[in-house]
Amino acid sequence: MSTPTELKYSKTHEWVKEEGDVMVIGLTDFAQNELGDLVFVNLPEEGDEVEAGEAFGDVESVKAVSDVISPVSGEVCAINEDLLDNPAAINEDAYGAWLIKVKNVSDSEELMDASEYDKFCESEK
Amino acid sequence: MEKKTVLYDKHVAANGKMVPFAGYILPVQYEKGVIAEHMAVRNGVGMFDVSHMGEIMCKGPDALKNVNHLMTNSYDGMYDGQARYTTMCNEHGGTVDDFIVYRIHEDEFMLVPNAANKDKDYKWILEHQIGDVTFTDVSEKYAQIAVQGPKAKDVILKMVDPDMIPKKYYSANFNATVAGIDCILSRTGYTGELGYEIYLPVEHAEEMWDAFLENGKEEGLIPCGLGARDTLRMEAAMPLYGHEMNDDISPLETALDFCVKMDKEEFVGKEAMEKNPSTKTRMGLKITGRGIAREHMDVYIGDEKIGQTTSGSHFPFMGGAYAMAILDKKHAEVGTEVEVEIRGKRVAAEIVPLPIYDRKKR
Numbered sequence: 001m002s003t004p005t006e007l008k009y010s011k012t013h014e015w016v017k018e019e020g021d022v023m024v025i026g027l028t029d030f031a032q033n034e035l036g037d038l039v040f041v042n043l044p045e046e047g048d049e050v051e052a053g054e055a056f057g058d059v060e061s062v063k064a065v066s067d068v069i070s071p072v073s074g075e076v077c078a079i080n081e082d083l084l085d086n087p088a089a090i091n092e093d094a095y096g097a098w099l100i101k102v103k104n105v106s107d108s109e110e111l112m113d114a115s116e117y118d119k120f121c122e123s124e125k
Numbered sequence: 126m127e128k129k130t131v132l133y134d135k136h137v138a139a140n141g142k143m144v145p146f147a148g149y150i151l152p153v154q155y156e157k158g159v160i161a162e163h164m165a166v167r168n169g170v171g172m173f174d175v176s177h178m179g180e181i182m183c184k185g186p187d188a189l190k191n192v193n194h195l196m197t198n199s200y201d202g203m204y205d206g207q208a209r210y211t212t213m214c215n216e217h218g219g220t221v222d223d224f225i226v227y228r229i230h231e232d233e234f235m236l237v238p239n240a241a242n243k244d245k246d247y248k249w250i251l252e253h254q255i256g257d258v259t260f261t262d263v264s265e266k267y268a269q270i271a272v273q274g275p276k277a278k279d280v281i282l283k284m285v286d287p288d289m290i291p292k293k294y295y296s297a298n299f300n301a302t303v304a305g306i307d308c309i310l311s312r313t314g315y316t317g318e319l320g321y322e323i324y325l326p327v328e329h330a331e332e333m334w335d336a337f338l339e340n341g342k343e344e345g346l347i348p349c350g351l352g353a354r355d356t357l358r359m360e361a362a363m364p365l366y367g368h369e370m371n372d373d374i375s376p377l378e379t380a381l382d383f384c385v386k387m388d389k390e391e392f393v394g395k396e397a398m399e400k401n402p403s404t405k406t407r408m409g410l411k412i413t414g415r416g417i418a419r420e421h422m423d424v425y426i427g428d429e430k431i432g433q434t435t436s437g438s439h440f441p442f443m444g445g446a447y448a449m450a451i452l453d454k455k456h457a458e459v460g461t462e463v464e465v466e467i468r469g470k471r472v473a474a475e476i477v478p479l480p481i482y483d484r485k486k487r
Contacts, residue, residue, distance in 0.1 A: 036142075036153075036352070037160045039439035040417050040446070060417050062159040062439050063352055065468075091158075 003029070004095050009117035010109050012069040015095065023072050023102045027059065029094040030121045036061040038087040043079045043099060050076060050100070052107045057099065059087065068099065073107035076100050130176035131268050131327045135334050139348055147241035149177040152350040162353035163441040166316050170274035171349035172337050175315075179243030179264040180324065181236040187256030188232045194255055196226060197376060197385040197392055203228045208295040208313060211384045212376040213246065214394030218401065220370040222246045223381075225313060229299055235309075239366045253393060268330035272337055273320030273357075275484075276344040281321060283340045285310070294319075304336035315354065317361025317482055360440050362409065362449065362480035368420055368436045369407060369449060379435075379451055380407035380479065408457050409481045410434065410465065412446035414473035418465045424450050425464045425471065431456040434465060440481060447481050448474075 007015045013031035017024040032038065040060035050056040055067035056076075078101040083089055089097040112120060127150040136143060141152025151174065154162060165171045183191060192200045198211035207228050213221045222242040227235040238246045247262045254260060272280065281290065284304045290312075291298050297311035308325035325333055337346060355365070364370055369379045376385050377398060387395065412418055418437035423430050437448025448465070456463075459478050464471040 037158045039160075040415075042415075060439070062163075062356055062441065063153065065417070065419070 003114040003118050005114045007095070008071075008111035008113065009120075010069065010071040010111055011120065012071075014069060014071050016071050016108075016111060017098075019101070021103060021105070022077060023074065023105055024098045025071060025100050025102065026098040027068065027090055027094055028117070030124075032091050032094045035059060035066060036063060038090050041083045041087045041090070041099070043084070044076050046076055046079060048076045050074060050102060052109045059090070070102070071109045071111060072102055072105050074102040074105040077103040130174055131330045132174040132176060132270075132334055135331060136174065136348070141348070141350060144351070146351055147177055147239070149240060151177065152348070154350040154352045155348050157347060159350070159352035159356060160441045162347060162349035163356050165345065165347050166274045166318055166349060166353065166357055167442045168275065169345045170272060170276040170280055170341055171316075171347055171353065172334070172341070173271040173273070173349050173354055174268075174334070175271050175322070175354075176268040176327070176330065177240035178269050179236075179238040179240060179246070179262065180267045181238065181243070181247060181250065182261045182263055183234040183236060183258060184232060184261075185256075185258035186232055187258045188234055190256055191254055191258045191260075192226055192234050192236075193389060194392055195250060195253060196224065197394065198226070199386040199389055200226065200228065200234070204296075205230055206291065206296050206298060207293075208297060208311065209384070210295070212370065212381055213249070214376065214392075214398075215372060216394060216397060217373075218375040218377070218394045218397035219372040220366070220374055220376055221249050221372065222366055223364065223370065227297055227299075227311070242366060266327060267324050268327045268333075269322060269324050270330065270333055270337065271314055271316075271320060271322045272341075272346075273314045273316040273318050275319060276346075277318070277320045280337065280341040280344050280346055284336060304333060304340075306333055306336075308333070315363055316357040317363070317480065317484055318357075319484075355436075356438055356441055359436050359438060359447070359449065360442055360480070360482035362482075364407075365436065369451075374451070375401075375403060377403035378405040378407075404454055405432065405451050406454050406457050407435065407449055407451050407479065408459075409477040409479045410437070410448040410450050410463070410474045411477045411481075412437075412448065412465065412472060412474045416465075416467040416470070416472040417446045418448040418467055418472070418474070422448075423466045424452060424474070425466065426456060426461070431463065442482055447477075449479065452476070
């Protein structure tokens with residue numbers, strides 16, 4: 001799968017999409033592939049604060065649980081509730097299955113563009 | 126440094142995700158993933174490389190006396206080729222390992238221990254053997270391939286004279302020929318499905334692996350990794366050393382009473398078990414709240430801790446989160462509502478009987 005060029009990427013394999021003042025956050029295809037079949041997703045609630053570099057939720061595969069790290073600081077203004085019943089949507093379409101939307105963004109991790117991220121993933125293998 | 130099994134190149138060629146396990150590097154899954162592999166075994170047929178398992182031969186005039194002394198199960202009254210599951214205990218009644226033990230002849234048995242324990246077991250056995258007997262660790266000479274699932278028989282029938290297939294669960298043919306290769310064909314498994322485990326000389330393992338892939342095409346046979354092996358055995362309530370038992374857990378505390386024959390004259394661990402009757406047992410938990418219980422999570426009723434989970438996951442065939450737990454017997458009643466502490470949060474669960482999956486009740 002090719003890495004979408006309109007998104008930015010963190011070293012912990014989250015993607016970020018700018019929608020005006022709001023940042024949409026999801027897991028990359030590389031991440032879902034490494035994690036395997038996802039069977040459980042734990043997300044924050046609307047109104048919760050998230051902090052850049054800190055875990056805001058977790059995803060569980062059959063084998064293990066992994067934290068999801070927020071690339072930005074701000075306030076959660078939406079969560080993708082469909083994922084709670086269907087975590088496998090992340091495996092099927094990682095760049096379509098967003099996790100949370102964040103507004104009032106005050107800080108951000110250093111993010112990579114698509115080609116930098118592809119190189120980074122190559123080095124992680 | 127992890128060892129490679131003789132089938133390593135096959136796993137890499139099939140895009141297996143290789144991970145270290147019990148001193149070996151083995152595939153945790155292949156391309157289709159754990160859930161697809163799990164369901165292939167439940168509904169069709171899957172194949173596993175279990176060459177990491179050990180094989181220890183026990184031979185001599187006192188062979189029977191030794192297996193009855195070392196193991197908690199009884200090896201009296203068996204026919205050649207018959208197998209019995211057992212634990213091997215220490216003097217305190219804790220579990221050194223669990224085994225399948227086959228009777229080859231009246232003076233010869235084959236012991237199959239866990240990969241991670243085989244060196245410890247072999248040492249233990251040599252220290253505790255009695256009389257005229259020779260134990261030999263032949264693990265390096267044998268590969269093992271497990272073919273499991275309701276369609277396993279359809280596949281193997283294309284590769285073997287039907288008379289060579291063991292008629293009964295927990296028996297083996299030590300003189301079988303499968304796909305032209307001399308092997309031990311055993312009707313056993315670790316999945317809760319009908320299936321076979323084939324022990325064969327390492328030099329023929331790749332040939333056998335390919336023969337199954339070829340003959341299983343029509344039945345949809347796929348290779349399956351350690352991930353599916355674990356979820357399949359959990360659904361079927363089959364214990365795994367280091368989880369459901371260890372050096373400090375007696376088989377009587379983990380619902381393995383069926384393989385402890387207290388009426389035997391003696392065996393290592395018997396005295397300790399007589400002195401300390403078990404107050405615990407192993408039960409199933411259905412997680413009714415949101416979350417997935419894994420191993421070593423505390424189980425509560427209100428403020429009282431009543432035990433701990435031993436294994437848990439999302440169970441693919443059952444379609445939900447379940448666990449096994451060792452609980453105080455006085456609270457271990459089916460239907461009891463409990464809570465499991467999952468990473469600091471209490472999550473609702475209900476005690477359910479084991480096994481959680483039973484193919485005869487589908």
